[in-house]
Amino acid sequence: MPTESDRDLRWSTYMRKAQGGDASAYEELLKDLVSPLTTYFGRRGIDPHHAEDLAQETLLAVHRARHTYLPERPFSPWLFAIARNKLFDFMRERSGARTATVFEEDVDFETLPAATPIGSFSLLKSAVATLSSKQREVLGLLRLKGLSIRAVAEQLGITESDVKVTAHRAHRALEEKLGT
Amino acid sequence: MNTAELIANLSTDLKPVRVAHRPLRTALLTFVVYCAFAATTLAVLGAREMTTVRFPHFWLGEVAILVVLLATSIYSAITLRYPAAEHSHPWRPVIAVLSAWGVYLLAGMITIATKHGIHELIPVDGISCAGSVFALCLIPAATLLVVIKRGYPTAPAWTTFSIMIAAGSVAVLGIEFHCTYENAAHHLSYHLGPVLLLAAAGLAWGRRALKHAPPKTSFTTPGSSDTLQAPTRS
Numbered sequence: 148m149p150t151e152s153d154r155d156l157r158w159s160t161y162m163r164k165a166q167g168g169d170a171s172a173y174e175e176l177l178k179d180l181v182s183p184l185t186t187y188f189g190r191r192g193i194d195p196h197h198a199e200d201l202a203q204e205t206l207l208a209v210h211r212a213r214h215t216y217l218p219e220r221p222f223s224p225w226l227f228a229i230a231r232n233k234l235f236d237f238m239r240e241r242s243g244a245r246t247a248t249v250f251e252e253d254v255d256f257e258t259l260p261a262a263t264p265i266g267s268f269s270l271l272k273s274a275v276a277t278l279s280s281k282q283r284e285v286l287g288l289l290r291l292k293g294l295s296i297r298a299v300a301e302q303l304g305i306t307e308s309d310v311k312v313t314a315h316r317a318h319r320a321l322e323e324k325l326g327t
Numbered sequence: 328m329n330t331a332e333l334i335a336n337l338s339t340d341l342k343p344v345r346v347a348h349r350p351l352r353t354a355l356l357t358f359v360v361y362c363a364f365a366a367t368t369l370a371v372l373g374a375r376e377m378t379t380v381r382f383p384h385f386w387l388g389e390v391a392i393l394v395v396l397l398a399t400s401i402y403s404a405i406t407l408r409y410p411a412a413e414h415s416h417p418w419r420p421v422i423a424v425l426s427a428w429g430v431y432l433l434a435g436m437i438t439i440a441t442k443h444g445i446h447e448l449i450p451v452d453g454i455s456c457a458g459s460v461f462a463l464c465l466i467p468a469a470t471l472l473v474v475i476k477r478g479y480p481t482a483p484a485w486t487t488f489s490i491m492i493a494a495g496s497v498a499v500l501g502i503e504f505h506c507t508y509e510n511a512a513h514h515l516s517y518h519l520g521p522v523l524l525l526a527a528a529g530l531a532w533g534r535r536a537l538k539h540a541p542p543k544t545s546f547t548t549p550g551s552s553d554t555l556q557a558p559t560r561s
Binding site: 177207208214225 | 330333334335337338339340341342343344345347349408409410411478479481535538558
């Protein structure tokens with residue numbers, strides 16, 4: 148029965164090899180990490196679906212931060228510091244999710260054309276043309292592609308609050324132009 | 328994308344990396360660079376006439392505190408750029424030294440006022456000192472921020488807190504050799520004050536300043552034109 152220190156040593160060895168570019172050791176390491184990470188998130192009250200999402204995000208973060216692992220240091224504290232960071236981000240996001248949901252309900256762009264008295268496509272088009280390129284991009288991703296606020300933020304490389312504010316301003320600008 | 332696909336893509340995407348240096352080494356190097364910056368700034372601004380220092384022990388004590396504050400804050404910032412830093416709360420010594428500086432100035436203010444009159448409790452106008460601190464801290468703060476962003480800080484607020492204290496303290500260290508006001512209230516208001524404001528800004532804006540760049544959003548499967556998206560939370 149391998150002990151925790153055996154496991155840590157194995158992970159540390161895999162990571163050292165991965166830092167040198169050994170893809171098979173890296174794959175083994177990542178496969179090894181999935182279960183402890185899912186368990187870690189599960190024990191903190193995260194449902195299994197989100198726990199898997201968080202485990203995936205942690206693996207991505209491990210990939211990005213692999214150069215910061217110092218081989219002479221134990222691996223587990225390094226890994227779980229990243230996992231804890233992801234968990235805090237998730238908690239923070241979840242605590243702000245209610246605001247985001249209310250906001251998304253508030254900005255119901257799909258009803259805008261129908262609610263426009265003139266109902267003219269050209270009017271809507273000209274109103275959209277007055278928006279900044281960033282506002283158009285955010286609206287397009289949110290409303291046409293149906294992405295979540297988080298996904299839009301990641302795609303555009305901006306913060307989630309920036310996405311919300313941009314969408315809100317775009318909505319207000321369209322309302323003013325269309326007189327709704 | 329399921330986890331197995333993600334692992335396969337990350338493994339395919341793997342490239343050798345240069346392992347980051349030990350924190351102490353980077354911190355020492357940063358400390359030397361910061362001291363050189365302070366010396367250069369002083370050479371440009373011009374040092375005060377040191378023989379006119381009214382309270383040399385008080386002044387030397389403050390300079391010593393600033394050097395310690397600079398060292399601890401640089402070490403804290405550099406350590407925090409790695410997950411699972413060598414010390415779990417490296418910002419605590421920074422807070423301790425910052426508090427010590429405040430207490431030292433308060434004590435100095437009372438002692439000097441007792442000996443030289445109540446007017447020592449009123450800060451001599453020093454807007455230029457405060458302005459200089461803010462202006463001089465820009466380059467050190469930006470430099471350290473770039474160094475830190477190359478790591479993966481998992482406590483962003485405390486990291487930027489440490490960065491701002493380091494940048495502020497190196498600026499004040501330079502100002503200490505330039506400013507001719509020896510009124511402790513002036514030092515409290517226009518030397519320590521700006522550093523506290525910088526620290527507060529660091530705490531408030533850390534998450535935004537050190538926001539990790541979004542992960543690469545796609546991986547291309549070798550031998551195919553399919554682009555697989557990184558996971559997005561549903």
